[in-house]
Amino acid sequence: MKKKIPFIVVLLAIIGFIIYTNLTYRIEYNQDSALGNTSGNLLNTGLFCEDDNKIYFANHLDNDSLYVMDTDCTNFKKIYSNTVSYINAEGKYIFYNRENRKTESQVKSIFAVNTVGLYRIIKSGKQLTSLYEGHVLSASLLGNYIYYDHYDDKTGLSLHRIKLDQTDDTRLISQSITPNGFSGSDLYYCGTENDHYIYKMNQETLATDIVYKGNCGSLLVQDRYIYYLNLDEDYHIWRIQTDGTNEMEVVDEGCSTYNISLSGKYLYYQVDAGGNSRFCRMNLETGESETILAGIFTSIHVTSNYIFFREYDTNKTFMIPAGDSNEVSVFEPPVLN
Structure with a gap:
């Protein structure tokens, strides 16, 4: 004869499941002044973002998938296999622009998921949520709103904002604006x-x-x-x-992109001068500048410990310590499953 499970045990299990679900899926809001990334990093497409002693980044060796590492560039973890940019991390969530490269088989498949859009994911890599399914040119977080450069066939390019809980999607400016300032x-x-x-x-x-x-x-x-x-x-x-x-x-001199250290002391910039193109650093307190590396570089990103930048032709990523060091090394994160 089978033993019956006491009703109270079943009831407690149900209550526990409800509490767990509510805690797991409950939206957590930010302070109104919270910023998802620095102005300069978002100017450079937001491929690196430091938050709460972690660096969230697009791994250039893994199709720009979303990864996380410690601020000393150790302890790597893959969060999600999406091609990401405009990474904004704050509180419980990471927000980013997804721009996956659709294969021919995906184009023909009726089960293909949307390959572009604005997304929210918990920092653990769970609960991927679409905020907007369409082409997004840039995005940033202020408080509980994501500001994004929105495109559709009817209105063209315009600046929108949407609340992180997927509500209140509003057009703010009928121009293409990078909302990083x-x-x-x-x-x-x-x-x-x-x-x-x-x-x-x-x-x-x-x-x-x-x-x-x-x-x-x-x-x-x-x-x-x-x-x-x-x-x-x-x-x-x-x-x-x-x-x-x-x-x-x-x-x-003519420049293509630039960024400023978190301390505000150093300006990192790319000079476009033909055969004399180079990546430079200026001390904004003294006005003194120096060349770090000759060549053409893009995507300059700053964190508390390192400055990251990419070579234009090869997508190879370099790094130098934040501050006055000239020690250039190649950033080669692992490719993880």
């Missing part, structure tokens, strides 16, 4: 259609004001400064204060 509750950005002025939008009121009338691109916000490429000055790096005053030239 947050300072407090203000988003600074360069116009892309009628002019290239620097604007700011308050994220509480959504009011927009002109900050600086210039021909500007590739904006980066660091502390009280806005850095940008001056398009009238052959893409030299300039800066102004966040109130639009005190304009000054920082780098007097």
Whole structure:
């Protein structure tokens, strides 16, 4: 004769399962001031993101899949096999742009999952959730909203924001904007259609004001400064204060991309000068600059311990210690299952 399981045991098991499910799937919100990545990293497509003593990154040796490592570049773990960019990590979640390369068999399959879009995943690699299924040019996190450059056939390119719980998807600006320039509750950005002025939008009121009338691109916000490429000055790096005053030239050579250390002391930048192209570092306190490596490099990313950058033609990734060291090494993370 089979023993019957006591009703109280079944009831407790059900209650335990409900509590576990609620805790596991409950949305956890951020503080309103939380930022998902640095302004400079997002300017460089957000392939590295440091949060809570971990670095989340796109592994260039594994089709830019999502990985995590310690800040000293040890203890690697693969989180998810997606081709990722614009990584934003904060609190419980990682947010990113997925741009998987669809194979011919996937194109023909009725079971093929969407290969592009804006996604949320728990840092453990569980509960992958689609926030938007479509092409996303760039994305960033402020508080509990993801700001992203949205594209569809009807409206074209425009800046949207969506809450991390998949609600309140709203179009903010009917232009293609890289939303990487947050300072407090203000988003600074360069116009892309009628002019290239620097604007700011308050994220509480959504009011927009002109900050600086210039021909500007590739904006980066660091502390009280806005850095940008001056398009009238052959893409030299300039800066102004966040109130639009005190304009000054920082780098007097044509540059393609740049980033600033977390301390705000060092500017890392790529000079485009034909046979004299090179990756450089400037001490912003003294104005002294030096060449780190000759060649053409992109995707400059800063973390607390290291600076990462990619060679343009080969996608090979290099790293140097943060600070004044010139010790260049190749970043070769493992490829994991």
